[in-house]
Amino acid sequence: MNQERSRKLFREAQRYLPGGVDSPVRAFKAVGGSPLFIKRGRGSKIYDEDGNEFIDYVCSWGPLILGHSHPRVVEALNKTVEMGTSFGAPTELETALAKMICAAMPSIEMIRFVNSGTEAAMSAIRLARAFTGRDMVVKFAGCYHGHSDGLLAKAGSGIVTLGIPDSLGVPSSCTATTLVAPYNDVEAVEQLFNDFGPKIAAVIIEPIAANMGVVPPCPGFLERLHSLTQDSGALLIFDEVITGFRVAYGGAQSIYEITPDLTCLGKIIGSGLPVGAYGGRRDIMEMVAPTGSVYQAGTLSGNPLAMTAGIETLRILSQPEIYSQLEEKSFALERGIMAVAADAKIALHLSRLGTMFTPFFTNETVIDYETAKRADAKLYGRFFQKMLEEGIYLPPSQFEAAFVSLAHSNEDIQVTVKATEKTIKRLA
Numbered sequence: 356m357n358q359e360r361s362r363k364l365f366r367e368a369q370r371y372l373p374g375g376v377d378s379p380v381r382a383f384k385a386v387g388g389s390p391l392f393i394k395r396g397r398g399s400k401i402y403d404e405d406g407n408e409f410i411d412y413v414c415s416w417g418p419l420i421l422g423h424s425h426p427r428v429v430e431a432l433n434k435t436v437e438m439g440t441s442f443g444a445p446t447e448l449e450t451a452l453a454k455m456i457c458a459a460m461p462s463i464e465m466i467r468f469v470n471s472g473t474e475a476a477m478s479a480i481r482l483a484r485a486f487t488g489r490d491m492v493v494k495f496a497g498c499y500h501g502h503s504d505g506l507l508a509k510a511g512s513g514i515v516t517l518g519i520p521d522s523l524g525v526p527s528s529c530t531a532t533t534l535v536a537p538y539n540d541v542e543a544v545e546q547l548f549n550d551f552g553p554k555i556a557a558v559i560i561e562p563i564a565a566n567m568g569v570v571p572p573c574p575g576f577l578e579r580l581h582s583l584t585q586d587s588g589a590l591l592i593f594d595e596v597i598t599g600f601r602v603a604y605g606g607a608q609s610i611y612e613i614t615p616d617l618t619c620l621g622k623i624i625g626s627g628l629p630v631g632a633y634g635g636r637r638d639i640m641e642m643v644a645p646t647g648s649v650y651q652a653g654t655l656s657g658n659p660l661a662m663t664a665g666i667e668t669l670r671i672l673s674q675p676e677i678y679s680q681l682e683e684k685s686f687a688l689e690r691g692i693m694a695v696a697a698d699a700k701i702a703l704h705l706s707r708l709g710t711m712f713t714p715f716f717t718n719e720t721v722i723d724y725e726t727a728k729r730a731d732a733k734l735y736g737r738f739f740q741k742m743l744e745e746g747i748y749l750p751p752s753q754f755e756a757a758f759v760s761l762a763h764s765n766e767d768i769q770v771t772v773k774a775t776e777k778t779i780k781r782l783a
């Protein structure tokens with residue numbers, strides 16, 4: 356595959372951008388090789404600067420559930436951009452998208468738009484601390500909620516401990532109020548509430564984890580988190596930046612029928628434009644400035660372009676049968692890949708929920724970060740590279756989610772299964 360222009364562009368980019376990218380995972384460090392510079396996307400396909408075509412399963416890391424350049428989204432954006440890009444003043448578009456989200460997720464009575472999932476999670480934590488008057492926050496190993504200092508924490512020694520910084524530049528004081536537990540480990544969370552209960556402001560969780568690869572919650576896990584937080588006066592924050600409008604129109608909270616106190620959103624609600632949001636109970640959200648004393652602000656928050664893209668996308672997603680169409684495509688892909696793996700007698704566990712999936716090369720069922728890390732990530736890297744040669748663009752990291760969009764055709768699914776068969780044979 357000719358990658359000449361991408362390599363040239365990468366060399367130049369590395370002079371001006373750290374690692375030649377604006378977000379680390381794009382640099383292909385986890386899978387090796389040189390990143391492809393993408394020129395355009397249409398539907399389920401992306402085209403790189405050397406003219407190579409790929410079936411895209413990254414979909415901008417989740418936002419593009421409709422596929423690239425959906426005609427209705429493009430048309431709506433063109434109309435809005437003609438009237439201006441940003442006013443720094445209220446527009447009816449923000450209220451329109453807010454109403455759609457509140458209607459889709461009844462736990463959200465009020466919402467604040469921001470510009471990224473990082474901002475959403477950071478602000479939700481600040482709000483939870485203000486509302487409860489407490490400082491400590493529980494997060495889970497392998498879950499990612501953006502790069503705010505307090506959330507860049509990893510588990511210290513032992514199973515449940517005070518977080519330690521997971522990045523240079525994060526003072527230990529910032530993670531000293533972050534508690535880290537293993538995902539799906541009810542006993543560990545109960546231990547934390549025994550030890551720190553009255554000091555815990557919130558538990559923040561990806562209700563279906565996607566940042567260690569896709570790892571669904573074990574039966575009863577989310578329900579236990581809900582009861583523990585309710586009983587202790589802590590808030591339950593669902594980080595649905597990925598799962599919101601991805602796994603169902605009502606998000607993961609509608610699948611598991613759990614009402615979080617706060618929800619973080621992003622990605623799909625902006626359909627590829629920069630966006631994030633946090634929302635929840637009115638009595639909590641009214642503490643956000645200017646009605647309350649929890650400060651949070653943003654020049655481009657609720658900007659007309661992101662709102663337009665989000666409104667058009669949710670209009671399409673709210674149509675009947677959309678999610679059953681998405682499920683059909685995704686199930687066909689899972690069934691095809693698992694049949695190929697069984698034939699080749701290769702240890703492959705395809706972890707999937709709805710249109711988000713991760714192939715783990717392991718015999719174990721992946722239930723948390725430790726089991727995810729025991730999968731053969733090196734083999735995943737080779738799988739990634741060989742699939743790329745077959746024209747299939749998967750996430751360039753074992754610890755990410757791949758995504759099916761509405762634009763992925765039955766033919767795309769069959770081509771992907773065939774490419775998997777050829778690749779697994781070559782790997783074996």
Ligand code: KE4
Pocket residue numbers: 378379380381416470471472473474476499500501502561565566594595596597621631755756
């Ligand atoms: P952003 O700040 O990247 O918009 O969102 C942070 C975030 C928050 N919560 C969850 C559950 C997330 O998955 C993310 C960001 N997701 C990653 C991919 N897993 C973004 C890709 C990247 O970092 O380049």
